Amino acid sequence: MQKQKLVLVGNGMAGVRTLEELLKIAADKYDITVFGAEPHPNYNRILLSPVLAGEQTVQDIIINEMDWYEQNQIHLHINKKVTKIDRKNRIVFAEDGTSAKYDRLLLSTGSNPFILPIPGAELPGVVSFRDISDVEAMLDASSRYRNAVVIGGGLLGLEAANGLMLRGMDVTVVHIAPWLMDRQLDEPAARLLQQSLEAKGLKFLLEKQTGALVPGESGRVCAVSFKDGDSIPADLVVMAVGIRPNTELAESAGLYCNRGVVVNDTLQTFDPRIYAVGECVSHRGVAYGLVAPLFEQAKVAANHLAEYGIGRYTGSLTSTKLKVTGIDLFSAGDYMGAEGTDAIVLSDPAGGNYKKVVLKDNKVVGAVLYGDTTEGSWYFDLLREGTDVSDIRSSLLFGQHNLGDSGHGDPHARVAAMPDSAEICGCNGVCKGDIVKAIRDKKLFTLDEVRAHTKASSSCGSCTGLVESLLAVTVGGNYSTAPSKKPICGCTDHSHDEVRETLTRQGIKSIPALMHFMEWKTPDGCNKCRTALNYYMLCAWPSEYVDDNQSRYINERVHANIQKDGTYSVIPRIFGGDTSPKQLMAIAQIAEKWEVPTVKFTGGQRLDLLGIKKEQLPGIWKELSEAGFVSGHAYGKAMRTVKTCVGSQWCRFGTQDSTTMGIKLEELTWGSWTPHKFKLAVSGCPRNCAEATIKDFGVVAVDSGWELHVGGNGGIKVRATDFLCHVKTEEEVLEYCAAFMQVYREDAHYLERTAPWVERRGLAYVKERVVDDAEQRKIYAERFYESQKYSQDDPWKARGEGVDAHEYKPMAILS
Amino acid sequence: MQTTNNQQNWVEVGRIEDIPLLGARLVKSPKGDIAVFRTQGDEIFALRDKCPHKGGPLSQGIVHGKKVACPLHDWKIHLDTGLAVAPDEGCAARFPVEVRDGLIYLSLEPDSSR
Numbered sequence: 001m002q003k004q005k006l007v008l009v010g011n012g013m014a015g016v017r018t019l020e021e022l023l024k025i026a027a028d029k030y031d032i033t034v035f036g037a038e039p040h041p042n043y044n045r046i047l048l049s050p051v052l053a054g055e056q057t058v059q060d061i062i063i064n065e066m067d068w069y070e071q072n073q074i075h076l077h078i079n080k081k082v083t084k085i086d087r088k089n090r091i092v093f094a095e096d097g098t099s100a101k102y103d104r105l106l107l108s109t110g111s112n113p114f115i116l117p118i119p120g121a122e123l124p125g126v127v128s129f130r131d132i133s134d135v136e137a138m139l140d141a142s143s144r145y146r147n148a149v150v151i152g153g154g155l156l157g158l159e160a161a162n163g164l165m166l167r168g169m170d171v172t173v174v175h176i177a178p179w180l181m182d183r184q185l186d187e188p189a190a191r192l193l194q195q196s197l198e199a200k201g202l203k204f205l206l207e208k209q210t211g212a213l214v215p216g217e218s219g220r221v222c223a224v225s226f227k228d229g230d231s232i233p234a235d236l237v238v239m240a241v242g243i244r245p246n247t248e249l250a251e252s253a254g255l256y257c258n259r260g261v262v263v264n265d266t267l268q269t270f271d272p273r274i275y276a277v278g279e280c281v282s283h284r285g286v287a288y289g290l291v292a293p294l295f296e297q298a299k300v301a302a303n304h305l306a307e308y309g310i311g312r313y314t315g316s317l318t319s320t321k322l323k324v325t326g327i328d329l330f331s332a333g334d335y336m337g338a339e340g341t342d343a344i345v346l347s348d349p350a351g352g353n354y355k356k357v358v359l360k361d362n363k364v365v366g367a368v369l370y371g372d373t374t375e376g377s378w379y380f381d382l383l384r385e386g387t388d389v390s391d392i393r394s395s396l397l398f399g400q401h402n403l404g405d406s407g408h409g410d411p412h413a414r415v416a417a418m419p420d421s422a423e424i425c426g427c428n429g430v431c432k433g434d435i436v437k438a439i440r441d442k443k444l445f446t447l448d449e450v451r452a453h454t455k456a457s458s459s460c461g462s463c464t465g466l467v468e469s470l471l472a473v474t475v476g477g478n479y480s481t482a483p484s485k486k487p488i489c490g491c492t493d494h495s496h497d498e499v500r501e502t503l504t505r506q507g508i509k510s511i512p513a514l515m516h517f518m519e520w521k522t523p524d525g526c527n528k529c530r531t532a533l534n535y536y537m538l539c540a541w542p543s544e545y546v547d548d549n550q551s552r553y554i555n556e557r558v559h560a561n562i563q564k565d566g567t568y569s570v571i572p573r574i575f576g577g578d579t580s581p582k583q584l585m586a587i588a589q590i591a592e593k594w595e596v597p598t599v600k601f602t603g604g605q606r607l608d609l610l611g612i613k614k615e616q617l618p619g620i621w622k623e624l625s626e627a628g629f630v631s632g633h634a635y636g637k638a639m640r641t642v643k644t645c646v647g648s649q650w651c652r653f654g655t656q657d658s659t660t661m662g663i664k665l666e667e668l669t670w671g672s673w674t675p676h677k678f679k680l681a682v683s684g685c686p687r688n689c690a691e692a693t694i695k696d697f698g699v700v701a702v703d704s705g706w707e708l709h710v711g712g713n714g715g716i717k718v719r720a721t722d723f724l725c726h727v728k729t730e731e732e733v734l735e736y737c738a739a740f741m742q743v744y745r746e747d748a749h750y751l752e753r754t755a756p757w758v759e760r761r762g763l764a765y766v767k768e769r770v771v772d773d774a775e776q777r778k779i780y781a782e783r784f785y786e787s788q789k790y791s792q793d794d795p796w797k798a799r800g801e802g803v804d805a806h807e808y809k810p811m812a813i814l815s
Numbered sequence: 816m817q818t819t820n821n822q823q824n825w826v827e828v829g830r831i832e833d834i835p836l837l838g839a840r841l842v843k844s845p846k847g848d849i850a851v852f853r854t855q856g857d858e859i860f861a862l863r864d865k866c867p868h869k870g871g872p873l874s875q876g877i878v879h880g881k882k883v884a885c886p887l888h889d890w891k892i893h894l895d896t897g898l899a900v901a902p903d904e905g906c907a908a909r910f911p912v913e914v915r916d917g918l919i920y921l922s923l924e925p926d927s928s929r
Contacts, residue, residue, distance in 0.1 A: 453902045459888075524837060524855045527877035527884040550837040554875040554886040562886055566872045811840035811851060812828040814923070 003031045007092055007102040009082045011036025013045055014278025014294040015108025021302030023072055032074045033100045037081040038131055041066050046291055052135050052163030063443050085253035104273055111243040111279040120213025125221035126237045129160045142167035145235030149224050151210055153180040157240035161202055172203040184320045184331040189354050189370040196327055213237055245280045245287050260287040265312040267301040277301050290318045310519045311493040319380050330376030333366030333383050334358050346397045355397050362390040375399040388762035415469040424466050427459035439474045460716050489528035491520050496749040500536050509541050511548055532750035538673055539745050542787035555635035558807050559795045560617055570609040572629035576644045576662035577605025586627035594620055604641035618808050622800030630794040639678045642666040647684025656701035658684035668734055671791040675748040693721045696754040697737055706733050711758035719755040722763045725771045739770045739780035825920035839874045846923045849910055850874030852894050860894035861912040861921055867905025
């Protein structure tokens with residue numbers, strides 16, 4: 001079959017990214033031709049600032065070398081500007097007459113710097129800050145002249161000014177507004193920024209309107225004169241007052257443009273054969289100038305070019321960081337605070353710190369940070385997720401670290417200052433230098449790519465925040481690492497929430513049916529999505545869904561925990577950690593009989609039998625089952641254990657019978673499958689010997705009843721629980737626990753512990769369902785009881801009696 | 816035990832239904848453990864039951880497409896070549912396998928061609 005022809009006009013980041021995404025999913029679909037107006041291969045435009053500042057070279061910022069085009073059989077025409085599209089015959093023409101036919105056309109013509117319509121704008125020595133040739137012109141001027149004037153005190157202008165200053169020029173920034181970066185910062189933050197830039201040596205003229213650029217004797221610009229009559233000397237003028245989507249070509253071809261080439265959610269223009277992505281585009285009335293949204297567009301456009309027909313681009317939320325070494329600022333959303341919003345502000349001008357978080361209806365709608373920007377990504381997460389922050393308002397400004405540490409409370413800002421030898425990923429022993437090198441050499445852009453290439457953050461994930469920061473520092477400061485929507489895995493573009501919503505609404509009750517309905521890209525998924533889908537099915541249809549063994553991780557498939565040497569561990573359930581000589585003797589006898597190499601107490605008050613061969617499992621279980629034990633589910637994303645102290649039965653401080661409470665809780669909840677492991681504890685008094693405040697559901701007895709705590713974690717990141725409420729009776733403890741577990745089961749993403757889940761959703765979300773509304777609590781609890789009917793069927797007993805026998809023995813033993 | 820004319824020693828190890836769809840079974844042999852996989856399309860593959868990374872038992876992994884995810888550290892291995900999915904590097908030895916009349920035959924001589 002003859003390949004279709006795809007022509008890309010614009011060899012920049014968005015267009016080429018689209019090709020990369022396309023090649024990943026449909027490598028042989030198109031004959032591809034690329035036109036680029038610049039004489040360079042595809043490079044990272046965001047990094048022009050570090051090049052100007054002398055921190056990187058042009059070679060460093062090339063994304064795809066010439067041989068990449070060759071390897072992918074892409075016809076590349078550099079230095080050829082396309083000037084005409086013949087839509088009727090489907091041909092594009094370049095200035096020099098080169099032409100190419102297309103079946104699909106992708107426009108990625110980027111944007112043009114806005115040039116002020118003032119006298120002298122065309123003089124030699126007046127440049128913009130857009131491409132490599134601008135940087136070359138600036139570098140040339142910096143070696144020969146002294147005075148530079150940058151018109152425009154926005155992001156780009158300040159980066160240009162900083163670079164020129166580092167190159168030894170005397171730089172003045174002229175800005176029309178009363179403060180710098182008025183599109184991203186409020187006045188107090190901008191003043192701090194101005195102070196520190198002044199301390200570096202930059203000069204500023206604010207509320208100053210440029211009237212004309214004045215030529216000198218040589219014909220080159222020599223001064224800038226202002227409307228108020230003042231003037232200053234200038235050998236180089238950089239116009240950085242804004243960008244305009246470059247729609248010239250599209251307009252000439254009769255495509256509808258309105259401050260950008262207008263596209264729909266699949267990135268198609270009004271001519272459906274013609275797609276457009278990047279800065280030239282106007283999507284739902286918005287033109288984006290940051291890289292993260294462009295990459296999201298690229299992904300969707302590629303998907304449609306490959307004729308997969310799934311994925312829609314619905315717009316992006318963006319945040320901004322400034323790439324000036326030594327200056328940390330962050331801005332997102334409504335940073336000024338419109339009517340109906342409240343702002344929480346921390347201002348320490350002497351210490352160079354300013355934080356403002358703008359709230360509306362108890363949700364974060366904007367943030368400005370200057371100085372310490374560590375929490376920027378957290379506020380951005382809260383903003384994107386629409387988390388209800390009413391319970392953490394008073395400590396919001398102190399940061400996520402203050403709440404606990406479950407997500408990425410690490411000091412991102414310090415990453416840049418770390419030595420290359422600093423270990424970032426403790427699980428896989430990956431140092432900062434390794435990661436930065438991989439990002440540079442292999443041109444990595446996303447967290448997943450860094451994980452694949454370096455293994456950093458691919459195990460426990462606790463260094464994810466650090467790796468994201470490194471990525472931001474290395475590939476460009478305004479690169480937002482967080483996509484607006486996170487797909488479950490590479491097999492689909494759908495998020496966890498979309499999948500759950502769809503399977504419930506459509507009543508889909510099998511994994512293949514769901515994959516078919518939601519147009520999975522792979523025939524049978526992968527270990528990541530199948531395990532998630534299996535859980536979601538199980539949770540949604542407890543009475544009907546037939547558990548898919550092949551979509552279970554080995555531990556859950558064989559109901560034991562695989563060890564490094566391929567043997568397994570067996571942990572029988574000991575309800576509430578309350579045992580007896582009889583139970584202990586039974587375990588001892590079984591361990592002796594089967595010659596169990598290691599017997600160890602676990603942290604959850606039970607006994608672990610380690611080093612058991614797979615073939616032995618059903619036999620051991622049979623005996624354990626006969627001695628009255630059931631599976632401890634220590635191998636599963638499931639309810640694990642209820643840790644208790646002795647409480648009022650023995651302890652002189654005990655206020656309630658915590659052991660009995662623990663046993664009742666464990667009897668209620670054992671066997672339940674949850675999005676991630678789920679641990680409980682009950683302490684008999686506020687001394688809290690059972691450490692209930694670092695559990696998913698913790699109960700602390702007080703004289704007047706029981707305190708309930710949720711969302712704690714003692715693992716990778718310690719997070720103390722949030723206080724949920726106080727109840728009086730044991731029955732209430734059980735009902736609240738059931739309701740809480742069910743809310744978590746139905747709402748959290750697969751492999752999301754309660755700690756990050758509570759932080760993502762907000763405690764208010766949980767309280768609304770579990771505490772505030774007795775009716776809802778009962779409904780949730782009922783659903784939990786219902787699902788427990790089907791899950792409290794001991795898997796060990798069944799397997800001891802021969803269920804799934806094929807799992808435990810070889811298919812053949814050859815001699 | 817059966818011998819075919821291409822000089823390979825084929826050993827019958829079981830029926831195709833003995834392996835769950837998208838699953839794997841273990842064959843113990845004098846030459847070491849071998850994992851036999853069955854894909855959704857009923858293709859059968861055999862690899863040494865040892866992940867090139869840290870020796871994890873591939874027969875215990877999740878099969879998807881023509882790949883298996885090692886249960887220990889989640890390396891993905893191509894079933895048809897035994898090669899680790901890039902950027903990981905490594906290889907699990909591949910054993911020739913044939914299905915005739917629903918029966919699976921295995922050769923215990925690893926295949927060195929790729």
